[in-house]
Amino acid sequence: MSDSITGKGRAVSLALAEPTVHVSRGWIVKLSVANLAMWLASLTPIQVVLPIQLQNIDPHHEIGALAIVSGVGAVASALATPIAGVLSDRTTHAWGFGSLRGRRHRWTLATALLAALSLVLMGYQQTVLGVGILWVLFSAFQNGEYATLSAAIPDHVPVRQRATVSGWVGMPYALGLVLGTLLAVEVLGSSVSASYNAFAILMFVLAVPFALTTRDPVLEPEHREPLSLRKLAQAFWISPRQYPDFGWAWLTRFLMSLAIAMGTLYLLYFLQDRVHYEKLFPGQTAADGLLILIVIYTVAVVVSAVIGGVISDRIGKRRGIVTVGGLTISAAAALLTFVETWDAALVAAVLFGLGFGAYLAVDQALITQVLPAATDRAKDLGIINIAIVGPSAIGAAIAGPLVTLGGYPTLYAATAVVGVLGAVLVWRIKSVA
Numbered sequence: 001m002s003d004s005i006t007g008k009g010r011a012v013s014l015a016l017a018e019p020t021v022h023v024s025r026g027w028i029v030k031l032s033v034a035n036l037a038m039w040l041a042s043l044t045p046i047q048v049v050l051p052i053q054l055q056n057i058d059p060h061h062e063i064g065a066l067a068i069v070s071g072v073g074a075v076a077s078a079l080a081t082p083i084a085g086v087l088s089d090r091t092t093h094a095w096g097f098g099s100l101r102g103r104r105h106r107w108t109l110a111t112a113l114l115a116a117l118s119l120v121l122m123g124y125q126q127t128v129l130g131v132g133i134l135w136v137l138f139s140a141f142q143n144g145e146y147a148t149l150s151a152a153i154p155d156h157v158p159v160r161q162r163a164t165v166s167g168w169v170g171m172p173y174a175l176g177l178v179l180g181t182l183l184a185v186e187v188l189g190s191s192v193s194a195s196y197n198a199f200a201i202l203m204f205v206l207a208v209p210f211a212l213t214t215r216d217p218v219l220e221p222e223h224r225e226p227l228s229l230r231k232l233a234q235a236f237w238i239s240p241r242q243y244p245d246f247g248w249a250w251l252t253r254f255l256m257s258l259a260i261a262m263g264t265l266y267l268l269y270f271l272q273d274r275v276h277y278e279k280l281f282p283g284q285t286a287a288d289g290l291l292i293l294i295v296i297y298t299v300a301v302v303v304s305a306v307i308g309g310v311i312s313d314r315i316g317k318r319r320g321i322v323t324v325g326g327l328t329i330s331a332a333a334a335l336l337t338f339v340e341t342w343d344a345a346l347v348a349a350v351l352f353g354l355g356f357g358a359y360l361a362v363d364q365a366l367i368t369q370v371l372p373a374a375t376d377r378a379k380d381l382g383i384i385n386i387a388i389v390g391p392s393a394i395g396a397a398i399a400g401p402l403v404t405l406g407g408y409p410t411l412y413a414a415t416a417v418v419g420v421l422g423a424v425l426v427w428r429i430k431s432v433a
Contacts, residue, residue: 015103015217016374019158028168030210031152036172036179037206038112038149041119041199042142043173044180046070046392047294048287050131051268053192057128063269063403067396069132070265073139074392081389082235082382084111084144088151089378090227093218102216104148104155104378111144112207116200123193143385145207150385151378154368156215160313162368167309167361174301174353178294185287225375235379236386238372245370246380248428253367254387255422256326256359261395263333263352263415266403267293274340274408289342293349300353301360308358309365317433318366319426321358326423328355333415340408369432 050069055062084107093101100106118138125131157165184195225231240247268290271277277289304325312321332351335344371380402411 013217013220013223015155015219016223018374019154019156021158022161023157023165027156027214028165030214031149032169032172034108034149034207034210035169036176037202038142038145039173039176040180040183041115041176041203042139043177044184044195044199045122045135047177047264047268047290048181048184048190049192049195050135052190052287053125053131054128056192057126057131063266063400065128066265067400069128069135070392071396072132073135074389074396076136076139077143077389077392078386080140081143081147081385082379083232084147085151085376085378085380085382086227086232086235088148089376090224091219092221092224094221099212100216101218103219104151105211105214105216108145108148108207108211111141111148112204115141115145116204119196119200119203123196139389142203143389146385147378147382149210150381153364154371154374154377154381155217159369163309163312163318163362163365165309166364166368167305167357170360170364171302171305171357173360174298174305174357178291178298181291181294185291190287223375236383238380238383243370243372245429245431246372248425249367249370250384250387252322252422252426252429253363253384254391255418255425256329256363257388258391258395258398259329259333259415259419259422260356261391262399262402262411262418263329263336265392265396265399266408266411270336270340270408271345275342275345277342280342289345293345296346296349297353297356300350301357304354304357305361309361312362312365318362318369319429319432321362322366322426323423325355325357325359325362326419326426328352329359330416330419330423331355333412333419337409337412337416363426366426366429366432370429
């Protein structure tokens with residue numbers, strides 16, 4: 001097993017060659033740990049810390065404030081990732097230092113550090129505006145780190161191993177939330193500033209092992225694509241007519257991400273307002289109930305992501321597993337449409353986790369197989385990231401009015417419909433089985 005990839009002759013840069021050698025377990029662990037810290041620091045605030053902070057700042061308008069802050073953060077994320085990808089794709093050994101001379105690792109460390117500093121400053125904010133500005137900065141830098149970490153899979157992992165690796169690397173998306181919630185709620189007593197400080201430290205420190213101890217092939221200047229303002233502008237677009245499978249992959253990921261955003265954004269308030277968790281369990285808060293749901297969901301994600309990824313690689317098929325995962329997520333939303341009880345929430349957490357784990361692992365592997373060019377892997381994955389984070393802004397804009405006008409059943413019914421569309425349309429992709 002090796003951390004490296006092999007190129008075919010001197011005419012092909014090692015940084016651009018299609019990987020053929022399996023990555024090692026150590027490589028997978030280091031990338032997974034870096035992703036774990038990144039997702040812990042970015043997802044836990046949305047689900048736990050930001051709602052608490054905004055409720056403390058403006059207890060009469062916390063729903064609207066959360067929608068605005070999460071929305072502008074999603075916009076910043078969508079804009080930042082393709083640009084960071086373009087810059088990373090074109091980074092040569094110039095300005096390198098020590099072992100950091102490749103395309104990715106310097107960007108990983110720099111963006112992780114800047115994101116961590118933004119989190120620390122967020123803990124001192126006493127206005128919605130201040131929180132919003134720092135959340136925009138954090139979202140931009142965090143997604144810059146995401147651009148480089150996500151490119152590691154097509155850069156280093158052969159196709160026959162990608163779903164398995166994507167399962168292990170995607171698992172921290174759920175695990176980060178549960179560990180972050182445990183840290184914020186149980187260890188730090190829901191302290192806003194202490195939570196942000198802890199997240200910041202973990203985000204930077206746990207990115208270091210992958211950045212400093214794994215290979216990052218150098219891109220030779222003669223293989224570097226030219227950079228211009230036009231190229232930066234084009235970072236946000238790939239023609240779906242020229243690359244239809246990429247276009248369908250983008251659309252299906254957008255729809256599933258929209259379903260996820262709509263179904264989870266107001267879960268804390270759902271437990272407060274409809275389940276009446278604090279009345280059911282005196283002495284506990286809705287945040288405690290949310291933690292229970294997150295733990296159940298995470299266990300289900302871990303199991304289905306690993307199993308789904310291994311099965312997909314062994315049978316060489318992606319679309320069927322993606323569809324089953326998406327429909328399972330929709331079933332969870334449909335359940336909450338008709339039953340607003342704590343027991344229903346527990347069952348929905350299991351369904352959501354099983355569906356999301358399988359979907360996340362296999363769909364990520366599928367996406368890496370429809371990327372248009374090796375020279376633009378990080379940029380193209382940055383465009384995919386728009387389909388992941390963009391729905392957070394749109395989901396907030398949709399979910400708020402749906403809850404206000406029709407209540408939570410309307411929200412979850414719409415979530416189920418969107419999820420079904422995302423699960424079915426994956427079959428329009430033709431180049432991947």
